């Protein structure tokens with residue numbers, strides 16, 4: 545059972561505090577959605593987990609051991625991120641072959657199946673593939689590596705909708721067939737929310753929340769009805785967002801649908817809506 549712990553982690557770059565007192569505990573068998581606005585610190589945090597860099601303070605441990613500069617643990621974390629292959633003259637097959645040589649658990653049969661699924665011709669020069677096709681190659685190596693902790697940082701960027709759907713399906717299948725920790729960092733929240741077991745939101749270098757998705761979504765509700773009825777119902781509640789269309793009003797509130805009448809409609813809120821409103825700042829409205 546893999547257990548990733550991040551304890552009191554800080555990271556300073558050129559005297560700027562990029563990550564601030566991060567504490568997280570991630571467990572086997574779950575898909576984590578890592579969300580945050582541009583520049584929040586997601587990639588920086590993931591690069592610490594992948595031992596691409598060292599924290600300024602605090603500790604990242606996997607099953608109690610520090611992976612940074614620990615050769616024996618080099619295969620435990622797979623970090624897939626957007627990569628520009630445009631200068632590469634090797635074929636897809638050669639690039640994957642080179643990659644797999646350093647990954648003892650790489651599943652080449654599965655990798656070939658994934659390439660077919662993404663409609664990538666492995667005999668093609670990788671630098672001549674489109675951006676979305678290059679992204680698919682990254683997704684393939686991430687899925688086929690067989691690491692204890694697999695991180696996908698915005699890997700679907702550039703993929704078309706069918707390719708993204710195929711990727712999501714394979715991520716779910718990876719969770720079902722292999723224990724491990726999967727972390728998906730994405731801005732396409734509305735498309736990927738159904739994949740997440742837990743959601744972690746980073747804001748300005750700090751963890752804003754870490755919760756399982758059902759608990760998180762149960763904290764809010766959308767209330768729709770006449771302007772007067774909705775106003776009366778949500779008067780003492782925290783209203784995250786509000787829309788009025790003619791005589792109808794719809795408020796997104798923190799709270800539950802505790803009401804017997806039939807003049808109000810209650811619907812669940814979506815992760816994307818919640819994410820937008822909890823990471824909103826006053827200057828966004830200036």
Ligand SMILES: Nc1ncnc2c1ncn2[C@@H]1O[C@H](COP(=O)(O)OP(=O)(O)OP(=O)(O)O)[C@@H](O)[C@H]1O
Pocket residue numbers: 557558562580581582583584585586587588589
């Ligand atoms: N090498 C660096 N030198 C200076 N600042 C850096 C460096 N790398 C990252 N930063 C800063 O750290 C902060 C977090 O960057 P990071 O790339 O982790 O954000 P992110 O959440 O992944 O953003 P995005 O969603 O836009 O990819 C940003 O303010 C960025 O400017």
